[in-house]
Amino acid sequence: MNSLTYVESSEPHPEIPLLGGDVTEGVVRVGDTVRRQVGPNAPLVHALLRYLEEIGFAGAPRLLGIDAAGREVLTFVPGEVAGRPRPAWIADEERLASVGRLVRDYDDAVAGFVIPEGVRPDEVTEQPGMPPAPPYPAEVVGHMDYTPDNIVFRDGRAAALIDFDVAKPVARVDEVYNAMLYWAPLCDPADADPLLRKVDVPRRCRILADAYGMSDVDRSRLVEVAVLRTRRSWFSMKQIAEERGGGWARMWDEGVGDRIKRREAWLERNAAAIDGALNAP
Incomplete structure (x- = not known):
């Protein structure tokens, strides 16, 4: 093919x-x-x-x-996708666990993939003032866009991924963080979907981590990675919006930069609770 x-x-x-x-x-x-x-x-x-x-x-x-x-x-991948407005099942914990299992299945499947010679991932350039990336080596070419729009469900469980446009080499902890970002969700409740504003976010992080089979080392790194990735995302989103326009520019104009700043502050306030839930016996 x-x-x-x-x-x-x-x-x-x-x-x-x-x-x-x-x-x-x-x-x-x-x-x-x-x-x-x-x-x-x-x-x-x-x-x-x-x-x-x-x-x-x-x-x-x-x-x-x-x-x-x-x-x-x-x-075409048949099944059910959580479009907008989000369906009531977006908060269902069994579906949440199935997301964690699908992410793990994908990461295990792609672990043997070697990027062909001459192919370079599409990445933003480093900018003045941009915080450093997490210091952990890449382990897989991650999907890194586990939004509800990009996961296809069948029979009440996550069955397939679509939209690989932002795939790139990352550590496994980055993949789990990305899934938590959208499904826990890791954000200020004011910016969450109404159906997810009152959920127990640390608990949902633990469900995803357990379903993925996250290592103890990666659990201890998760909050650090979440904060660093959030800080960097403000710069990367701004750059992509300026360079590519379209939906990226619309998101920036609609205040995604402000939402990222609120997420950073929320993560700092809730770091201990998330870390405690991930690492509790």
Whole structure:
């Protein structure tokens, strides 16, 4: 499988718009395929999806090629996605645990993936005043975008991942932090979805960590990673919004920078409770 031109079916199908996340636009379903614009991280994403197909990982779409309009063609992944407004089950703890298991399954599956020579992950450049990244070496090419919009559920459990656009080499603790960011959620309650504003966030962090099978060492690093990643994200989001515009700029204009600052303050206030929940016997 490679990224060559996709040969269309002889049977015509209409293009049905699909609701994307915060920045993905122009995604459509055509028959049993999904069409989306080729992003700046495409060389890595395409190599990653080919690898996942080769090893038989069932929790990701297959890359079929590039259509005549220059769009990626992927297999459509059937199931249920938590769009907006979020469904009531967004707070369900059994579904939460299944997210942790899916993230672990993905990380284990991709542990043997080697980025092809000449392929470089799409990353922001370091900027003046930008805090350092966590000092832990990369272990996997992580998905790093575990929003509710990007996890497909079947029969009440997380079954597949979509939208690998921000995949990059990271430590496993980064992957678990990213899942907690959206599913615990790690943010000021004022910025959480209404269905998640009164949940026990430290408890939900523990559920995700246990379901993932998080190591004791990574549990002890989680809060540190969360704070450092949050501080850096203010700079990276600002840079991407300025350089790429579109949905990124809209998010910045709508106040994502302020939400990041509130998240940082919330994490600092709640660090002890989260750390205690993760590391309790």
